[in-house]
Amino acid sequence: MGLSRLLALLFIVAGIAAHAQVFEGLDLTPKKKPKTRVAVTLTAPVPGAKLFIDGELAELPLVEKVLKPGEHTLKVERPGYRTIEETITAIASKKTDFSFTLVAIGAAVTIESSNAGATCAIDGAEPEALPLTKVLAEGKHVLVVAADGFTSETRTIDATLGTDLTASFTLVVAEDRPAQVNLEPPERDSDLELELDPGKKDKSTPLYARWYVWAGVGAVVVGAVVTAVAVTQAPKPTPDPGIVCGGPCDATLGWPVR
Numbered sequence: 001m002g003l004s005r006l007l008a009l010l011f012i013v014a015g016i017a018a019h020a021q022v023f024e025g026l027d028l029t030p031k032k033k034p035k036t037r038v039a040v041t042l043t044a045p046v047p048g049a050k051l052f053i054d055g056e057l058a059e060l061p062l063v064e065k066v067l068k069p070g071e072h073t074l075k076v077e078r079p080g081y082r083t084i085e086e087t088i089t090a091i092a093s094k095k096t097d098f099s100f101t102l103v104a105i106g107a108a109v110t111i112e113s114s115n116a117g118a119t120c121a122i123d124g125a126e127p128e129a130l131p132l133t134k135v136l137a138e139g140k141h142v143l144v145v146a147a148d149g150f151t152s153e154t155r156t157i158d159a160t161l162g163t164d165l166t167a168s169f170t171l172v173v174a175e176d177r178p179a180q181v182n183l184e185p186p187e188r189d190s191d192l193e194l195e196l197d198p199g200k201k202d203k204s205t206p207l208y209a210r211w212y213v214w215a216g217v218g219a220v221v222v223g224a225v226v227t228a229v230a231v232t233q234a235p236k237p238t239p240d241p242g243i244v245c246g247g248p249c250d251a252t253l254g255w256p257v258r
């Protein structure tokens with residue numbers, strides 16, 4: 001038994017040595033996936049230009065961005081310039097540089113007004129609500145800005161390729177503008193409304209706390225006092241002595257002697 005065990009152990013050691021020769025020289029460390037890097041620039045930098053990679057906004061210039069190998073869509077746009085859209089192929093383990101040139105096709109014109117509801121007609125076209133930004137061809141253009149109740153204003157601008165232009169308008173009130181009339185009904189006195197409509201009951205103010213109740217009470221008191229004074233100060237009628245005494249009275253109290 002001891003000899004057999006020794007022989008088995010020798011066979012195992014020999015097998016391990018044989019497999020070690022097979023794996024010798026192999027790098028078994030995990031490999032990193034190859035990166036695909038892309039750089040995008042403009043031949044002539046244009047302020048306000050935007051870059052989109054597969055629909056996602058990126059900064060310009062794009063020094064480096066890691067993408068998956070394969071096809072991707074690059075788009076560069078800017079008002080007043082022709083939009084560039086191109087499909088590129090990103091190669092694994094390689095950095096690819098792309099450069100684009102934007103071509104101006106007009107001027108980006110922004111039209112605004114401080115008057116609410118103002119509109120602008122450009123070169124006789126249908127009026128459009130303000131504020132408004134349009135790309136206009138190079139040359140002169142006529143702007144007509146109008147708003148209800150204000151005097152319209154006409155202005156001619158000169159558009160230059162590749163430039164931004166802002167036209168601001170402040171219209172003046174028209175002389176024939178109708179005066180504004182307040183059609184809202186005036187606020188009604190709740191107490192007066194209660195008197196006119198006995199069907200309504202005012203639960204918020206008790207009867208004794210209402211001014212008109214005490215005003216009525218005061219009027220009644222004043223009237224009673226005036227009446228009493230008038231009665232006491234009125235001259236008393238003198239009775240006829242012939243009726244009272246059957247002839248001349250010897251003496252009278254409170255009445256003059258006849």
